[in-house]
Amino acid sequence: EIVLTQSPGTLSLSPGERATLSCRASQSVRRCLAWYQHKPGQAPRLLIYDASNRATGIPARFSGSGSGTDFTLTISSLEPEDFAIYYCQQCSNWPPITFGQGTRLDIK
Amino acid sequence: QVHLVESGGGVVQPGGSLRLSCAASGFTFGAYGLHWVRQAPGKGLQWVAAISYDGRENYYPDSVKGRYTISRDNSKNTLYLQMSSLRVDDTAVYYCARDFGGLAVVATSDSWGQGTLVTVSS
Numbered sequence: 062e063i064v065l066t067q068s069p070g071t072l073s074l075s076p077g078e079r080a081t082l083s084c085r086a087s088q089s090v091r092r093c094l095a096w097y098q099h100k101p102g103q104a105p106r107l108l109i110y111d112a113s114n115r116a117t118g119i120p121a122r123f124s125g126s127g128s129g130t131d132f133t134l135t136i137s138s139l140e141p142e143d144f145a146i147y148y149c150q151q152c153s154n155w156p157p158i159t160f161g162q163g164t165r166l167d168i169k
Numbered sequence: 170q171v172h173l174v175e176s177g178g179g180v181v182q183p184g185g186s187l188r189l190s191c192a193a194s195g196f197t198f199g200a201y202g203l204h205w206v207r208q209a210p211g212k213g214l215q216w217v218a219a220i221s222y223d224g225r226e227n228y229y230p231d232s233v234k235g236r237y238t239i240s241r242d243n244s245k246n247t248l249y250l251q252m253s254s255l256r257v258d259d260t261a262v263y264y265c266a267r268d269f270g271g272l273a274v275v276a277t278s279d280s281w282g283q284g285t286l287v288t289v290s291s
Binding site: 093095097099102103104105106107110111116117148150152155156157158159160161162163 | 264
């Protein structure tokens with residue numbers, strides 16, 4: 062089973078700042094990695110697939126990078142609606158499909 | 170617009186059974202794989218089952234294999250999750266999600282429902 066480790070656990074930033082979230086895999090997942098945004102009481106939302114492709118309707122301030130074992134989600138300039146929990150998920154070697162433990166992005 | 174609505178959640182005793190449903194609309198249901206993903210209270214997302222577009226292929230993690238069964242009725246645009254031998258640690262919000270890949274399951278979900286809460290408690 063591929064284990065995904067996200068860092069930091071919590072990130073406290075202000076609107077307008079840049080956010081950098083990391084996801085490290087226990088073995089290579091090539092570029093088969095997705096990022097999701099999740100707000101309490103809402104459905105999770107796909108942001109990025111295949112490491113760097115924005116999903117339909119996702120603003121350009123969201124970008125993904127990386128391959129192999131190290132991946133990054135960057136939000137270039139935080140908007141108030143971006144404060145949420147973010148999960149990475151690997152699709153390379155499954156079952157099982159695995160998620161990281163999440164990074165909570167809080168308003169500072 | 171893709172729309173997924175889960176139902177069937179509730180309170181069940183340990184060892185009991187429950188069947189969840191997910192009604193889909195807004196897309197060609199029979200052309201996509203589907204998933205169930207859960208979130209226990211205070212925890213992260215955990216994948217629990219996947220099914221191919223035609224229902225012939227099913228996938229599970231070890232934690233639910235033999236206890237959960239995923240199925241679908243393409244004539245009713247509905248996905249199911251039959252859960253048995255439920256344990257306290259199965260308590261979670263259960264989400265259904267559409268696979269991104271269409272006829273090939275690619276293990277990435279581009280649309281999700283709002284979830285239904287399952288509580289396993291005596």
